[in-house]
Amino acid sequence: MIALLIMGFGIVALIQIPALVKKQWWRELICFTVLWSAGFILSIMISTGITLPSISMIINKTIVGIFGL
Amino acid sequence: MFLEQGKISNLQLSVLITGFVLGSSVIISPGQGAGHDAWIAVALGLMEGLLIAWIFTALARQFKYKTIIEINSLVYGKILGKCISVLFIWYLFHLGALVLDNYARFFKLEIYPNTPKTVLFLLLMLVCASTVGRGIEVLARCSVILVPFTILLIPVDTLLLIPHIDLNDLMPILDVPSEKLLWASQGAASFPFAETVAFLMVLAFVDKPEKGPAAVSRGLLIAGFFLIMAVARNAAVLGPMAVITNYPSYLMAQVIDIGDILTRFEVVVGITLITMGFIKISVLFYGTVLGLAQVFNLRSYQPIILPVGILMVILALTSAGNTFEMFEFANKGYPIYAVPFQIGIPLITLVVAKLRKLPQTGGDQV
Numbered sequence: 001m002i003a004l005l006i007m008g009f010g011i012v013a014l015i016q017i018p019a020l021v022k023k024q025w026w027r028e029l030i031c032f033t034v035l036w037s038a039g040f041i042l043s044i045m046i047s048t049g050i051t052l053p054s055i056s057m058i059i060n061k062t063i064v065g066i067f068g069l
Numbered sequence: 070m071f072l073e074q075g076k077i078s079n080l081q082l083s084v085l086i087t088g089f090v091l092g093s094s095v096i097i098s099p100g101q102g103a104g105h106d107a108w109i110a111v112a113l114g115l116m117e118g119l120l121i122a123w124i125f126t127a128l129a130r131q132f133k134y135k136t137i138i139e140i141n142s143l144v145y146g147k148i149l150g151k152c153i154s155v156l157f158i159w160y161l162f163h164l165g166a167l168v169l170d171n172y173a174r175f176f177k178l179e180i181y182p183n184t185p186k187t188v189l190f191l192l193l194m195l196v197c198a199s200t201v202g203r204g205i206e207v208l209a210r211c212s213v214i215l216v217p218f219t220i221l222l223i224p225v226d227t228l229l230l231i232p233h234i235d236l237n238d239l240m241p242i243l244d245v246p247s248e249k250l251l252w253a254s255q256g257a258a259s260f261p262f263a264e265t266v267a268f269l270m271v272l273a274f275v276d277k278p279e280k281g282p283a284a285v286s287r288g289l290l291i292a293g294f295f296l297i298m299a300v301a302r303n304a305a306v307l308g309p310m311a312v313i314t315n316y317p318s319y320l321m322a323q324v325i326d327i328g329d330i331l332t333r334f335e336v337v338v339g340i341t342l343i344t345m346g347f348i349k350i351s352v353l354f355y356g357t358v359l360g361l362a363q364v365f366n367l368r369s370y371q372p373i374i375l376p377v378g379i380l381m382v383i384l385a386l387t388s389a390g391n392t393f394e395m396f397e398f399a400n401k402g403y404p405i406y407a408v409p410f411q412i413g414i415p416l417i418t419l420v421v422a423k424l425r426k427l428p429q430t431g432g433d434q435v
Contacts, residue, residue, distance in 0.1 A: 028372045035376035042383045056388045060402035069401045
């Protein structure tokens, strides 16, 4: 699973990064790299069985707690 | 350099809004909290939705050819404007992930029980990413082809179900306590009608912006009419089951049986459901990437489509542990959570813009 993820993310990076470097779109490259890295790290965490907190459930618990629903 | 070169007509905008509103509301029936009076809750929700649409279209009309991101920068200044824009983008991103989760969960439970949810997420996301990459015009044209099928399917379904309809299931009218009805109508307003606030990222590309508000209202009214029809029909066919079932429209289609020939109609419903989901997710996805590109002054949103799509899939994967939690959030937390984004940001921005007498050059160019 992890090998598949690395391959998938690698293909995306191989398609995008050379094109952005060639155009000298540095700002776009930084944005892409930050988002791509976040996606990659979180995907690896999920695939290794780490449970990520559910943002929707945190929001739900907070609202239910405040408004006493 | 403009991030989006495309233009859409007012008719395309109306159809896109109709598809967007029908979106996930054709699988998760709005107003369920009001029991057999759900159709009244949806009607009240439609009225509230029209009021909210009036607010955000007034803002879009005041700042012609500008998205909410550009409007925020003009009204609040660069730093505060961008902070508010990031909050709005978060809402679009989160809503996109929630809709994606609704659809993948529905397909996993009802149609593809043996397919991993991640595969369903990725397939749907790839189609949406491909469309978003081609711009708003392609998305609007897709909606013009796809939405009429769903609109046609609702009355056809209803006609085929006439033998199973029992109007007594809708009686007595206004039986639920008013507090419960109002809460259900707020739920119906926040999901799906007021979610059209996402079109603050699209209204800038309408070729005749002065007719934009009418197009938005038209789209909302058409979607509202068919949604009320669907919700009332579900209650009249399924009776008390309509309240406890997760996907009443789909379950109801399973009931159709015309002389043992016309059966398994739910597959047709399933196809139309996925097309509406595609439209809704694509609009939200488009708003997210365009918004991010505008906040960070990018020359194109193309490079960030895939990473944002992956992050949306991750958020969808972690959004709810099970279907019960998903409905819990949809019915309890979401109607309140959505208020600041659906009403707060557009209303406050409109008021501040009026107070500051913006835009200063008549609205066409600032």
